[in-house]
Amino acid sequence: MKAGQQETRAMNGDEAVAYAVKQSDVDVVAAYPITPQTIIVERFSEYVADGKVKTEFVCTESEHSALSACVAASATGARTFTASASAGLALMHEILYVTSGCRAPVVMAIANRALSAPINIHCDHSDSMAERDSSWVQIYVENSQEAYDSIIQAFRIAEHPDLLLPVMVCLDAFFLSHTLENVKVLPDEAVREFVGNRQLPLITNHNGEKVPFKLDPDNPITMGPLDLFDYYFEHKRQQEEAMQKAAQIITETHNAYSQLTGRRYGNGLVDSYRLEDAEIATVCVGSTAGTTKTVVDQLRAKGVKAGLLRLRNFRPLPVRDIKEALENISAIAVMDRSNSFGGYGGPIFHELRHVLYDTSSHPYVVDYIYGLGGRDMPQNIIKGIYKDLMEIVETKSVKEYVQFAGVR
Amino acid sequence: MRDEQKGWKDIPIAGVCWKPATEYHTGDWRTFKPVRDQAKCTKCLLCPMICPDTAIKWNKATEDIEFDYNFCKGCGICAHECPVDAIKMVREGA
Ligand code: SF4
Numbered sequence: 001m002k003a004g005q006q007e008t009r010a011m012n013g014d015e016a017v018a019y020a021v022k023q024s025d026v027d028v029v030a031a032y033p034i035t036p037q038t039i040i041v042e043r044f045s046e047y048v049a050d051g052k053v054k055t056e057f058v059c060t061e062s063e064h065s066a067l068s069a070c071v072a073a074s075a076t077g078a079r080t081f082t083a084s085a086s087a088g089l090a091l092m093h094e095i096l097y098v099t100s101g102c103r104a105p106v107v108m109a110i111a112n113r114a115l116s117a118p119i120n121i122h123c124d125h126s127d128s129m130a131e132r133d134s135s136w137v138q139i140y141v142e143n144s145q146e147a148y149d150s151i152i153q154a155f156r157i158a159e160h161p162d163l164l165l166p167v168m169v170c171l172d173a174f175f176l177s178h179t180l181e182n183v184k185v186l187p188d189e190a191v192r193e194f195v196g197n198r199q200l201p202l203i204t205n206h207n208g209e210k211v212p213f214k215l216d217p218d219n220p221i222t223m224g225p226l227d228l229f230d231y232y233f234e235h236k237r238q239q240e241e242a243m244q245k246a247a248q249i250i251t252e253t254h255n256a257y258s259q260l261t262g263r264r265y266g267n268g269l270v271d272s273y274r275l276e277d278a279e280i281a282t283v284c285v286g287s288t289a290g291t292t293k294t295v296v297d298q299l300r301a302k303g304v305k306a307g308l309l310r311l312r313n314f315r316p317l318p319v320r321d322i323k324e325a326l327e328n329i330s331a332i333a334v335m336d337r338s339n340s341f342g343g344y345g346g347p348i349f350h351e352l353r354h355v356l357y358d359t360s361s362h363p364y365v366v367d368y369i370y371g372l373g374g375r376d377m378p379q380n381i382i383k384g385i386y387k388d389l390m391e392i393v394e395t396k397s398v399k400e401y402v403q404f405a406g407v408r
Numbered sequence: 409m410r411d412e413q414k415g416w417k418d419i420p421i422a423g424v425c426w427k428p429a430t431e432y433h434t435g436d437w438r439t440f441k442p443v444r445d446q447a448k449c450t451k452c453l454l455c456p457m458i459c460p461d462t463a464i465k466w467n468k469a470t471e472d473i474e475f476d477y478n479f480c481k482g483c484g485i486c487a488h489e490c491p492v493d494a495i496k497m498v499r500e501g502a
């Protein structure tokens with residue numbers, strides 16, 4: 001497969017996700033069809049109705065039920081997908097832990113939206129950041145092309161026999177989900193070949209026999225039963241081990257996919273932009289990286305040594321890559337599109353600063369909470385952040401560690 | 409729970425049971441133990457049917473019922489339901 005055989009289509013982020021799911025030979029999609037649901041499952045349900053996919057499509061009465069159905073389907077060995085956002089993801093909270101605890105490799109697209117109240121349907125990362133401890137892999141994409149590419153990669157990552165953890169692909173609501181973009185798509189066969197069939201590792205059953213890891217009446221196994229102080233901790237330790245292996249699986253999958261398409265997103269975990277000789281840098285996830293790259297180019301044209309680190313993965317946190325990319329930077333501004341109320345900055349700041357604490361260079365690290373409820377993040381605000389960083393380098397002091405960018 | 413305690417590298421993922429539930433002696437939790445008065449018992453076989461843990465069995469050899477205290481959790485249903493009051497619940501260790 002060569003990049004030339006790809007077709008360019010005008011799609012918004014939701015459609016790009018639905019198209020990737022259509023091509024990925026998914027057995028079951030269970031979803032709640034109404035708000036805060038996006039066009040993702042609406043478009044996919046059309047594929048089902050038109051007979052373009054063989055997928056079993058289950059409409060449920062809530063997101064809690066949708067994800068429960070997905071866990072059950074996935075436990076039988078089925079390739080499973082769902083989508084949600086905002087309050088829908090919050091309602092799934094309990095089942096997110098059941099999914100990862102049952103090692104069900106469900107793939108879910110999240111159109112990142114604010115949480116009520118007041119009611120808001122627009123973009124911020126409060127929904128998925130609140131689920132960062134649920135043992136789901138989290139990939140944040142910059143544009144609709146990456147949303148398409150990441151969904152296809154996500155099935156191969158989640159179902160990898162060494163991982164078997166669910167994956168969230170997070171795309172910024174409206175900025176990506178509802179905005180038309182040119183998206184290059186692979187032919188159906190190429191995607192099908194890339195995702196392959198779900199491989200089931202062998203597992204020891206209650207009779208000490210090795211059987212495929214799936215619910216099957218001919219080879220019955222029990223998943224996720226009562227597990228008290230004697231073994232629960234061991235099962236959680238296994239999940240952490242899988243997460244630690246995830247980084248390598250993600251990079252391998254990303255590399256294999258790049259060979260197919262010619263597209264790369266950094267090393268698959270982090271995407272560095274003009275960081276090599278940078279003195280100051282920002283760090284963010286999602287579509288803001290696109291605007292920031294433009295600002296970096298403008299600053300570079302004026303001789304300012306500015307750079308950007310976009311985290312593609314927040315879970316697992318690419319600790320080594322963050323250190324390598326940022327340890328020689330003098331001052332770093334994290335841009336958080338969610339807040340941890342009463343904490344010390346937003347979730348990305350917490351982790352970034354924490355990782356960099358170990359570096360001998362001890363860079364200045366500050367945080368800007370921005371864009372809550374879909375508030376725009378225009379170039380001039382990002383420029384202002386880089387200006388603050390220049391001042392920090394010049395004066396060797398920080399006035400405020402946590403600030404709000406773009407609030408009146 | 410009395411068996412060897414394995415480490416996280418040695419157990420299947422997802423809480424998959426690697427041995428039958430019968431190896432887990434739920435009788436450990438019991439506070440009251442059912443004790444039958446053989447003289448009163450008519451062997452009506454109601455209690456083997458209603459025990460929620462199938463801890464009362466018919467023994468063909470002895471032609472009598474017997475309690476499996478490894479799994480009897482001491483709920484007292486058998487004592488409550490026995491039509492001739494042949495079962496008494498006695499505090500463990502008393
Ligand atoms: S006390 Fe309960 S568990 Fe024990 S034998 Fe009677 S009915 Fe069964």
Ligand code: SF4
Pocket residue numbers: 444448449450451452453454455456473489490491492493494495
């Ligand atoms: S219910 Fe009572 S009489 Fe009937 S078998 Fe059990 S102990 Fe005997």
